[in-house]
Amino acid sequence: MGFKKTILLVSAFALTAFTAPVPDCPDEGAQNHAVGTTAALTAQELITISPATASCAGATSPEECADASQAAPALNKAFETYKITSKGEQAALIAYMLFESVDFKYKKNHFPGRPGQGTRMMAMPPFVKQYATAVAGAAAVTQAEAAGGDAGVNAILALANRDDATSFGSAAWFLSTQCSAGVRAGLDAETLEGWHTFLTECVGTTAAAERDPAWTAATKTLGGY
Known part of the structure; x- marks a missing residue:
């Protein structure tokens, strides 16, 4: 694997901050990872996982x-594009994005309002x-970067947020290009330990308890438990 750059990913409200290594080339095991197939995700399943996703009524940034x-x-498209085929991986990515984007309410940082930070996984500008x-x-x-300064990083973010498919695709891309085969196997197993390993070893954050409810709900809903 090539030289790694350290980047900062922060949630929409800057509630959490963590570093994650971004390799110059994808992990070979991750590139070859494929586990079965799953039925397409439905809107009702998302609502079951997080009732707040039922409507955008009252959203501060509609x-x-x-x-x-x-x-x-959009999530189904991302899973197809990046070959995220296991229920465990899909559940983890849904939980990850729900936490970072506050139930899909945001796709760029608002507090403190960092220029260029966003997508549904709230990545900092270098990752974006x-x-x-x-x-x-x-x-x-x-071309976007040529605007310079805040305008430049915001223009780059606009490319990553140009439609729902790209905005929701960032986390699947992250998993498929950064996480090791071992981390992905842990997500496939649908264990709390595997989820926490994903957070600590791939994402590079702490396994904070407030992240667990969304993962538990997503795993149960997609797994039919």
Whole structure:
């Protein structure tokens, strides 16, 4: 694996902060990972996992909010694109994004309002730039960056947030390019230990208790428990 850069990912409200290594090349085991197939995620399943996703009524930034009916097809597209086929991995990514975006209400940071920070996983600008390059191309990112300063990083974020598919696709891209085969196997197993290992070893944050309810709900809902 090539040289790793350390980046900072922070939730929409800056409630958590953590570093995550972004490799210059994907993990070989992650590239080859595939476990079965699952039925398409439904809006009702998202609502069961997080009732707050049922509606955007009352959202403070309604232009950023995505309800379950918008999120479900975007998530299905991301899972298909990045070959996230196991229920355990899908549940983990849903839980991860629900926490970071406050139930899909935000796709850019508001408090303290860091320029260029966002997508549904609330990544800091260096990571957003890498993801935007993957989905929009280097030329588009270079053109956006030419605006300079805050305008430049905001323009790059706009590429990553250009539609629901890209905004919701960042976490699946993250998993498929950064997490080791061992971490992914832990998510496949649908164990709390596997979830916590994903958070601590791949995401690079603490296994905070407030992150667990969404994972528990997602795992039970997708697993039919």
